[in-house]
Amino acid sequence: MIWNRLRGHAAQIDMFRRAVQRNRTAHAYSFIGPSGIGKRQVAAMIAQCLFCTKFDDTELDACGTCAACRQVAAGTHPDLLTIGCPTGKRELPLELVAGPPERRGREGLCHDLSLKPMSADRRIAIIDDAQTLNEESANALLKTLEEPPPGSILFLISSGADALLPTIRSRCQPVHFSPLAEDDVAELILELGWESDRDQARAAAQLSEGSLETARELLDPGLRKLREELHQRLGAIAKDPVGTADALVELVESQASDTPGQRQTAGWMLAFAVRQFRDLLERMGRGEAGNDAQVEQLLLRCDGDPKVAADRLVASIDRVVQADFHLQQMMPVPLCLAGLCDDLSRIQRGLLPLAG
Numbered sequence: 001m002i003w004n005r006l007r008g009h010a011a012q013i014d015m016f017r018r019a020v021q022r023n024r025t026a027h028a029y030s031f032i033g034p035s036g037i038g039k040r041q042v043a044a045m046i047a048q049c050l051f052c053t054k055f056d057d058t059e060l061d062a063c064g065t066c067a068a069c070r071q072v073a074a075g076t077h078p079d080l081l082t083i084g085c086p087t088g089k090r091e092l093p094l095e096l097v098a099g100p101p102e103r104r105g106r107e108g109l110c111h112d113l114s115l116k117p118m119s120a121d122r123r124i125a126i127i128d129d130a131q132t133l134n135e136e137s138a139n140a141l142l143k144t145l146e147e148p149p150p151g152s153i154l155f156l157i158s159s160g161a162d163a164l165l166p167t168i169r170s171r172c173q174p175v176h177f178s179p180l181a182e183d184d185v186a187e188l189i190l191e192l193g194w195e196s197d198r199d200q201a202r203a204a205a206q207l208s209e210g211s212l213e214t215a216r217e218l219l220d221p222g223l224r225k226l227r228e229e230l231h232q233r234l235g236a237i238a239k240d241p242v243g244t245a246d247a248l249v250e251l252v253e254s255q256a257s258d259t260p261g262q263r264q265t266a267g268w269m270l271a272f273a274v275r276q277f278r279d280l281l282e283r284m285g286r287g288e289a290g291n292d293a294q295v296e297q298l299l300l301r302c303d304g305d306p307k308v309a310a311d312r313l314v315a316s317i318d319r320v321v322q323a324d325f326h327l328q329q330m331m332p333v334p335l336c337l338a339g340l341c342d343d344l345s346r347i348q349r350g351l352l353p354l355a356g
């Protein structure tokens with residue numbers, strides 16, 4: 001009943017349902033997968049199913065209307081404990097796990113989980129951003145993981161298996177989550193009202209790598225402007241690489257004033273460039289590119305040979321990926337973009353040996 005609200009992750013939910021039916025639920029699970037795909041939501045929905053008074057646990061479903069369901073939805077269910085890394089912090093504070101110094105062990109998630117349930121027949125804890133647990137917090141959690149209170153279930157939500165400390169990782173049953181399908185992301189964007197234009201929603205979904213969180217960032221007006229201006233600029237790159245590089249640097253600087261922000265913006269720009277080259281390649285492959293000015297120019301420079309044009313697009317994509325690597329290696333943004341534009345111009349004019 002409630003699961004039709006969720007997109008994707010059917011296999012993971014089935015796995016959990018079977019575990020409940022066999023009375024074989026683990027005491028701790030690590031939900032692992034990219035951020036923004038719904039891992040925490042799945043954990044909260046499982047908790048709702050186990051707390052719902054209208055359904056038996058083995059059905060793993062929830063009515064959405066009983067008092068327990070409403071409390072879970074409102075975040076006020078007394079037996080559902082949730083902590084996560086506070087906004088702006090890099091680590092999940094120890095006091096959320098084990099209480100403040102003066103009340104260590106007498107407050108915090110581990111203590112609360114050990115108390116008798118108030119309205120349900122068990123307590124459930126969700127630790128979001130579990131990859132931000134530092135060693136101290138992880139140690140505080142170990143005893144709970146080793147001797148869990150009867151019936152309790154802990155969900156540790158993490159953006160990567162390697163991101164969890166080994167001591168924690170080895171004590172949780174891992175459940176791996178995949179990115180959402182592009183169609184699901186596009187539909188969710190429309191459903192959530194983040195965007196009403198279907199094409200814009202689809203464009204953001206295509207670039208989101210299956211993450212709703214990334215899609216939301218992509219719908220930011222600044223990034224949208226970046227994507228559209230980049231599209232204009234890329235057409236001029238073969239003729240004027242220096243002018244294009246200058247314009248792109250200016251564009252990046254207009255979006256962010258500090259170096260980390262500019263680096264991030266440049267990263268987005270490179271992701272957009274890869275997508276645009278890929279789009280051209282796909283449209284050429286489908287023979288749909290006849291009226292596209294960029295493809296027309298590209299073909300003109302290749303004596304109308306679509307195979308050569310496709311090779312040059314593939315080489316362009318490789319070069320952009322390389323630029324992204326340089327960016328991650330802390331190459332200054334202007335240097336990175338100048339080198340990229342120069343090489344892209346040469347690739348498109350057939351002056352640079354192509355990869356492979």
Ligand SMILES: [Zn+2]
Binds near residue numbers: 051053063065
């Ligand atoms: Zn219910």
